[in-house]
Amino acid sequence: MTNPFWVLELGLDATAHEVERQGQKLLAMLGVGLEQATHYPTPHGPQPRTEDDVRRALDALRDPDRRATWEVWARIPADAPAPEAQRASAPAPWPDALTALGWR
Secondary structure (H helix, E strand, C coil), rough: CCCCCHHHHCCCCCCCCHHHHHHHHHHHHHHCCCCCCCECCCCCCECCCCCCHHHHHHHHHHCHHHHHHHHHHCCCCCCCCCCHHHHHHHHCCCCHHHHCCCCC
C-alpha cells in the first residue's frame, strides 16, 4: 500500500529528475493544505498521503537497489490472487511427501 511509485503517482519509467520534481510538488501541495494531495490511488482504493510518506517515497526511489525492489512489486498485477488464495485453491503437488520423507 505504500509503494513509492503509488505515493508519488509516478510510472516505473520516471527519471530521477521527475521523481524529485513530483516529490517537491507534493510536499508543497501538502504544506499549503491542498485536498487533492492528501490521498493517492492504489489498486486497493485511495490511501491517505502525508509529508512523511512523500519523504519516505523519495528516499526509496533515490536508492537504486531499493528502487529496483519497488519496481518489481509495482509490476505485480492488481488483480493477482493473494498467496493464501493460491495455496487454498491449488492441491498439494505431492500430498504424501511428508510421510514419504519420514516427517509424519
